[in-house]
Amino acid sequence: xxxxxxxxxxxxxxxxxxxxxxxxxxxxxxxxxxxxTRKLKDVPGPLQNLAEMAVEKLQSFFADSLGVKHMRKYFPxxxxxxxxxxxxxxxxxxxxxxxxxxxxxxxxxxxxxxxLGVVAFFTTHIIGVRERGxxxxxxxxxxxxxxxxxxxxxxxxxQFIRPMSLALRLYGNMYGEETVTEQLYEIFPIGAPLxxxxxxxxxxxxxALVFTMLLSIYVSExxxxxx
Numbered sequence: 001x002x003x004x005x006x007x008x009x010x011x012x013x014x015x016x017x018x019x020x021x022x023x024x025x026x027x028x029x030x031x032x033x034x035x036x037t038r039k040l041k042d043v044p045g046p047l048q049n050l051a052e053m054a055v056e057k058l059q060s061f062f063a064d065s066l067g068v069k070h071m072r073k074y075f076p077x078x079x080x081x082x083x084x085x086x087x088x089x090x091x092x093x094x095x096x097x098x099x100x101x102x103x104x105x106x107x108x109x110x111x112x113x114x115x116l117g118v119v120a121f122f123t124t125h126i127i128g129v130r131e132r133g134x135x136x137x138x139x140x141x142x143x144x145x146x147x148x149x150x151x152x153x154x155x156x157x158x159q160f161i162r163p164m165s166l167a168l169r170l171y172g173n174m175y176g177e178e179t180v181t182e183q184l185y186e187i188f189p190i191g192a193p194l195x196x197x198x199x200x201x202x203x204x205x206x207x208a209l210v211f212t213m214l215l216s217i218y219v220s221e222x223x224x225x226x227x
Contacts, residue, residue, distance in 0.1 A: 018104040065216040082212045089204035108175040117167030120215050128222030173207050
């Protein structure tokens with residue numbers, strides 16, 4: 001069960017540690033983005049060089065599923081998803097962060113991953129309508145037309161299951177990883193925690209890649225033209 005840690009209230013609105021963690025991550029990412037791009041140089045400094053390398057790697061990754069044309073057009077959306085998720089995942093490695101501790105890891109909260117799933121849902125269909133037009137995009141859910149009575153409800157159900165699966169997969173993996181690590185800390189305080197931290201570096205990256213890769217595949221299907 002997800003642990004809720006209310007830090008303070010603003011009127012009837014309760015502010016949890018998850019919300020504060022998200023605010024902190026957004027603030028840090030905004031600051032780093034500003035510092036990395038405010039004075040772009042032909043010979044980049046360390047921060048600009050790191051940012052350019054990250055952008056190139058992500059562009060190559062998304063181009064494989066989206067194609068170069070759509071990748072260039074919608075890259076900021078997918079890069080934002082990836083960067084926010086991976087930083088949120090890695091925040092769980094910081095001391096004092098965890099659902100049983102003071103601050104919360106955002107992606108170990110179902111409310112956060114559900115929000116990401118909802119945004120992914122609207123992102124997919126807004127791009128689909130923008131690229132193909134409302135009528136053609138809507139008709140695509142009923143194809144092949146001779147099976148439209150069967151295919152339409154199945155395709156619509158699939159569209160609503162996709163964001164749910166994205167949210168539950170990310171939440172379940174991150175919450176489970178966090179819980180297992182905390183239990184190992186208690187049972188094997190020496191050795192095992194270090195091994196888990198190293199494995200978590202790869203695991204957190206993998207979860208961010210899986211979420212954004214699946215989203216890029218969904219968008220690729222939404223903009224795909226019928227032959």
